[in-house]
Amino acid sequence: MILRATIAGAVLALAPLTPALAADGAAVFADVCTACHGANGVGTPGVAPPLADPPLWDRLGERAPAFLSGVLISGFSGTLMSQGVGYYGLVMPSQRDLSDAELAAVASYVLGTIAGTGMQVTVDEIAAARAAAPGHKALMEMRGGGM
Numbered sequence: 138m139i140l141r142a143t144i145a146g147a148v149l150a151l152a153p154l155t156p157a158l159a160a161d162g163a164a165v166f167a168d169v170c171t172a173c174h175g176a177n178g179v180g181t182p183g184v185a186p187p188l189a190d191p192p193l194w195d196r197l198g199e200r201a202p203a204f205l206s207g208v209l210i211s212g213f214s215g216t217l218m219s220q221g222v223g224y225y226g227l228v229m230p231s232q233r234d235l236s237d238a239e240l241a242a243v244a245s246y247v248l249g250t251i252a253g254t255g256m257q258v259t260v261d262e263i264a265a266a267r268a269a270a271p272g273h274k275a276l277m278e279m280r281g282g283g284m
Contacts, residue, residue: 164244165239168221169232178251185229186219194252202258203254204268204279209233212218213276233264237263 169177173185180187197204210232217224232240237260244258271279 144194148211150264150271161239161270162242162244163234163250165243166246166251169235170243173229180219180222182222183224185227186217186222186224188247188251190219193280194248194254197279200279201248201256202244203266204276205248206240206258206262207271207276209240209244209280210237211272211276212264213268214257214273215277215281217277233267237267 144269166178170188173181175181175185178188181190194201196219208229214227215227217227232243233244240263241258241260244263245256247256248256248258
């Protein structure tokens with residue numbers, strides 16, 4: 138039984154994201170992210186910036202999966218502006234307690250569904266962020282400073 142579960146876990150880790158896993162991303166988002174980022178990622182003014190933020194994702198471009206993976210693993214704090222609203226003393230805790238598969242699913246949901254980029258985040262990208270967690274300065278620079 139343990140061997141079967143281990144093999145199933147390995148296959149899941151290597152498998153591309155499927156619609157079922159994307160649905161799990163929506164569930165993880167609802168359970169973990171909605172309290173601050175709001176339903177559909179619209180944000181909570183002054184508390185948590187919107188994830189439905191086309192200028193942010195356009196600015197990040199192909200770096201979006203690495204940025205989001207880094208934020209999920211390292212957390213994010215500081216002061217920034219998003220869509221004309223200031224976020225001062227922002228503190229998003231690390232979500233490193235979630236599995237790589239859960240983080241890949243929720244990140245893919247954010248990028249694919251909420252942000253509308255069509256991008257996905259792989260388990261390998263999450264594992265890379267976990268192995269070399271980016272610091273606050275690197276994430277802020279990638280994001281474009283306090284913009």
